Amino acid sequence: MGSTPSFPRVSIPKDNISVVTGGNTGVGYHTAKWLAMMGGTVIIACRSEERAKQAIEQMNKEFEEEKEKKTTGIVDYDQLNVEFMSLDCNSLKSVISFVEAYKSSGRKLHKLFCNAGIGQQDKLSYTEDGHEQIFQVNYLSQFLLVSHLLPLMKASGPDCRIILVSSIGHLFAHFDPVDVELKKYSEPECKSDKLYQNSKLCQIMQMYRLNEVLKDTNVTVFSLHPGTVRTELLTTFKRGMMKYVISMLETVGASKSPFEGAWTSLNAGINPELAGVRDVYFSDSKPTTPASAARNKSYQAALWDYSIECLKGYLPDDILSGLQ
Numbered sequence: 001m002g003s004t005p006s007f008p009r010v011s012i013p014k015d016n017i018s019v020v021t022g023g024n025t026g027v028g029y030h031t032a033k034w035l036a037m038m039g040g041t042v043i044i045a046c047r048s049e050e051r052a053k054q055a056i057e058q059m060n061k062e063f064e065e066e067k068e069k070k071t072t073g074i075v076d077y078d079q080l081n082v083e084f085m086s087l088d089c090n091s092l093k094s095v096i097s098f099v100e101a102y103k104s105s106g107r108k109l110h111k112l113f114c115n116a117g118i119g120q121q122d123k124l125s126y127t128e129d130g131h132e133q134i135f136q137v138n139y140l141s142q143f144l145l146v147s148h149l150l151p152l153m154k155a156s157g158p159d160c161r162i163i164l165v166s167s168i169g170h171l172f173a174h175f176d177p178v179d180v181e182l183k184k185y186s187e188p189e190c191k192s193d194k195l196y197q198n199s200k201l202c203q204i205m206q207m208y209r210l211n212e213v214l215k216d217t218n219v220t221v222f223s224l225h226p227g228t229v230r231t232e233l234l235t236t237f238k239r240g241m242m243k244y245v246i247s248m249l250e251t252v253g254a255s256k257s258p259f260e261g262a263w264t265s266l267n268a269g270i271n272p273e274l275a276g277v278r279d280v281y282f283s284d285s286k287p288t289t290p291a292s293a294a295r296n297k298s299y300q301a302a303l304w305d306y307s308i309e310c311l312k313g314y315l316p317d318d319i320l321s322g323l324q
């Protein structure tokens, strides 16, 4: 796919803070590493402390190599400012613990990359909160995270951004406003790609609705497809249409390295030309029109109401009022 960077190399102040969920590997790893190499402070919100610490060590090793190569656009710090904080999107309680820990750190928050995700699963699973696992990990838990961090982002100064890492797979989703989690599906059907595709559709609908709620604020929301990226998640697609499409793309050499896969997230997060811009879904860094279901306002409203209903025990009035 070539190696010319397709994101602007900007200088990010050290006190400009990003949270990257799932920043320990794949697209999130390279997003976090480059944000830090351009000068920012980055929190990788991950479920395994060990994997996160190994990732931070690896980022610093690669940073040293980039400095030796005299790569342009990177800082000359001794160490990258990357830290781990615990977050498991399988659990709403874990999201709340993350939020409490983050708030008590006294930090601002400028960029929130909702990147953590899981792909196709071998069996239908429900979380401790009673939600279908892919729906909760890819969408619902990160909706809760966004909701609780919004007040902080609103108070963090100009040009704060939320980046929802979705997928082109949303094009094949079937949204059902009365069965948002597809609970009617039987075990064999749920082994298909549908649950993943629907979770990714939900993220794009969330972008539109959040932008509406945030229209007079300093916080903007983008969603995106990073491309077909050779990561752990890609290997989970063992059945169905996604597997077929992925193998075709790989056969013709149209898949990307994880670094290339981070370009679209980085562009959405830091490109100065996107300050104040709303409602853009990027595919490979290009503004693209998502599926009509994603743009359907009554679907967006149904999803929003359902999400708030699912999370009602976790959304106190002050947080809820920020979502209206």
Ligand SMILES: NC(=O)c1ccc[n+]([C@@H]2O[C@H](COP(=O)([O-])OP(=O)(O)OC[C@H]3O[C@@H](n4cnc5c(N)ncnc54)[C@H](OP(=O)(O)O)[C@@H]3O)[C@@H](O)[C@H]2O)c1
Pocket (backbone or CB within 6 Å): 021, 022, 023, 024, 025, 026, 027, 028, 045, 046, 047, 048, 051, 087, 088, 089, 090, 114, 115, 116, 117, 118, 137, 165, 166, 167, 168, 225, 226, 227, 228, 229, 230, 231, 232, 233, 234
């Ligand atoms: N790869 C592609 O071709 C592709 C295409 C379209 C969209 N995407 C999207 O890109 C995003 C990043 O995926 P990737 O390809 O980089 O996959 P990846 O390499 O498998 O990374 C996924 C990340 O999500 C984290 N994660 C999984 N479950 C979690 C949980 N319960 N709580 C917190 N973090 C969790 C993983 O942490 P662990 O290391 O602990 O598992 C990992 O850091 C996903 O949202 C995915 O849907 C990817």
